[in-house]
Amino acid sequence: MITITDVHKQFNSLHVLKGISLSVEKGKVVVIIGPSGSGKTTLLRCLNALEVPTSGSVQIGDVKLDFSKKVERTSIPKLRKQTGMVFQNYNLFPHMTAVENVMEGPVTVKKEDKEKARAKAAALLTKVGLGDKLDHYPAQLSGGQQQRVGIARALAMDPQVMLFDEPTSALDPELVGEVLKVMKELAQEGMTMIVVTHEMGFAREVADEVIFMDQGVIVERDTPSHLFAKPREERTRQFLQHLK
Amino acid sequence: MAPSQKYQRNGLVQMSLNSFFENPERLNRWIDIAQSSFLPLLKGALLYSLTIAIAAFFIGLIISVLTALARLSGIKPLIAIARFYVSIIRGTPLLVQLFIIFYGLPSIGLMIDPIPSAIIGFSLSVGAYSSEVVRAAILSIHKGQWEAAYSLGMTYWQALRRVVLPQAARVSIPPLSNSFISLVKDTSLASVVLVPEMFRKAQEVVAATYEPLLVYVEAALIYWVICFVLSIIQDRIENKLDRYV
Numbered sequence: 260m261i262t263i264t265d266v267h268k269q270f271n272s273l274h275v276l277k278g279i280s281l282s283v284e285k286g287k288v289v290v291i292i293g294p295s296g297s298g299k300t301t302l303l304r305c306l307n308a309l310e311v312p313t314s315g316s317v318q319i320g321d322v323k324l325d326f327s328k329k330v331e332r333t334s335i336p337k338l339r340k341q342t343g344m345v346f347q348n349y350n351l352f353p354h355m356t357a358v359e360n361v362m363e364g365p366v367t368v369k370k371e372d373k374e375k376a377r378a379k380a381a382a383l384l385t386k387v388g389l390g391d392k393l394d395h396y397p398a399q400l401s402g403g404q405q406q407r408v409g410i411a412r413a414l415a416m417d418p419q420v421m422l423f424d425e426p427t428s429a430l431d432p433e434l435v436g437e438v439l440k441v442m443k444e445l446a447q448e449g450m451t452m453i454v455v456t457h458e459m460g461f462a463r464e465v466a467d468e469v470i471f472m473d474q475g476v477i478v479e480r481d482t483p484s485h486l487f488a489k490p491r492e493e494r495t496r497q498f499l500q501h502l503k
Numbered sequence: 504m505a506p507s508q509k510y511q512r513n514g515l516v517q518m519s520l521n522s523f524f525e526n527p528e529r530l531n532r533w534i535d536i537a538q539s540s541f542l543p544l545l546k547g548a549l550l551y552s553l554t555i556a557i558a559a560f561f562i563g564l565i566i567s568v569l570t571a572l573a574r575l576s577g578i579k580p581l582i583a584i585a586r587f588y589v590s591i592i593r594g595t596p597l598l599v600q601l602f603i604i605f606y607g608l609p610s611i612g613l614m615i616d617p618i619p620s621a622i623i624g625f626s627l628s629v630g631a632y633s634s635e636v637v638r639a640a641i642l643s644i645h646k647g648q649w650e651a652a653y654s655l656g657m658t659y660w661q662a663l664r665r666v667v668l669p670q671a672a673r674v675s676i677p678p679l680s681n682s683f684i685s686l687v688k689d690t691s692l693a694s695v696v697l698v699p700e701m702f703r704k705a706q707e708v709v710a711a712t713y714e715p716l717l718v719y720v721e722a723a724l725i726y727w728v729i730c731f732v733l734s735i736i737q738d739r740i741e742n743k744l745d746r747y748v
């Protein structure tokens with residue numbers, strides 16, 4: 260489903276990703292943890308080419324981009340159509356209502372019929388528990404509600420994989436649960452997900468695999484029960500200790 | 504100025520003011536002129552000043568968006584062309600630009616009628632000045648908005664048209680509506696390229712009546728009322744836009 264091979268990313272002299280290789284099977288949930296600045300966000304953004312890797316290749320579904328060669332302009336949107344991204348700060352379009360936010364991708368990118376897209380968007384919003392907020396603008400919604408609109412917006416494109424970058428970090432504690440609940444339901448439905456989060460409870464409960472990143476490399480990857488109980492690497496152990 | 508001269512001047516002002524108010528015929532004449540010139544002036548204002556301002560503003564807006572995008576494109580020749588255009592327009596008087604278009608270009612065989620000349624001149628001016636406003640507005644849109652659009656698979660133009668420009672438009676409405684009001688006043692310059700707009704009409708009335716104070720003040724009042732109405736409309740629009748964002 261997803262295969263990334265030896266991905267490097269440099270910002271000028273700063274070497275942020277130092278050869279990341281990873282494959283994720285269809286339907287799996289992978290949680291990425293690691294200290295601040297370790298490159299988690301950058302890795303996620305390399306998966307949909309919001310950040311163009313310096314070298315290495317990314318394959319999602321049947322779209323493969325080899326960044327070691329010159330990448331065709333038109334292939335980047337193709338890769339992005341395979342992925343849905345959920346942002347820490349939601350990044351909803353403030354000038355559109357909830358339902359317009361969700362139908363925007365299908366209508367503008369996939370040229371779907373407006374009324375069909377609206378019906379589908381309404382169904383998705385209902386699914387994330389916002390069936391009564393279709394015509395609200397983002398400014399009229401709580402953080403948790405906005406983030407659920409963000410999830411619905413990404414789902415509307417029928418992505419092969421959903422990427423979450425700290426989806427609950429900007430939320431008040433009492434709103435975190437409603438977003439995690441939607442994510443759990445998605446995982447149960449068999450959505451392939453890559454999630455950067457500090458919510459260890461979520462990782463323990465939902466992840467098929469947890470990846471610990473530090474200084475631009477994958478230090479260790481394992482099932483949550485193994486990785487949390489007895490990490491093999493010293494750095495992982497220190498990081499987990501630190502969390503407690 | 505010598506004291507005697509000063510005295511003399513004051514005396515003259517005094518005398519003419521007195522004679523003005525003691526002369527009911529002069530007052531009646533003023534009222535007649537004001538009445539008979541009002542409709543032609545208003546017609547000049549609505550038919551030409553305002554119409555030219557609206558046309559030039561919309562053309563200018565399109566130019567300003569294209570110029571702002573060129574400035575932001577990161578493509579060196581485009582950036583250079585855009586900067587050159589803005590620099591020329593901002594660095595030379597509008598009056599001189601209008602003279603070049605209307606009186607200058609015929610020398611190379613390019614004859615442009617008064618009204619198109621004025622619209623071209625004003626559009627270029629609006630395009631250059633507003634491009635800075637539009638550029639700042641586009642830059643003020645958080646880059647997360649671009650990223651969210653891109654992450655849905657949008658192209659640059661789709662992200663621009665659907666996500667960034669609608670938000671930038673809201674940011675730039677207050678400064679742009681100020682420049683529209685300025686533009687309405689600037690259309691008085693079109694009188695020099697023979698457009699029969701309000702100020703030229705006023706000059707014609709003055710030539711026929713020799714009452715410059717009355718007629719120019721009348722023209723000023725009409726400009727003021729128009730701008731006053733426009734500023735009320737501006738407030739309405741801004742209040743409406745503030746509602747959700």
Ligand SMILES: Nc1ncnc2c1ncn2[C@@H]1O[C@H](COP(=O)(O)OP(=O)(O)OP(=O)(O)O)[C@@H](O)[C@H]1O
Pocket residue numbers: 270273275293294295296297298299300301302
């Ligand atoms: N656009 C950029 N230009 C320059 N440096 C960048 C850029 N984006 C990220 N970096 C740097 O890359 C490093 C990794 O950043 P990244 O955001 O991937 O870390 P992270 O693991 O997500 O951290 P956090 O937990 O704080 O979100 C940091 O040192 C950061 O400053």
Ligand SMILES: [Mg+2]
Pocket residue numbers: 299300301
């Ligand atoms: Mg991050």
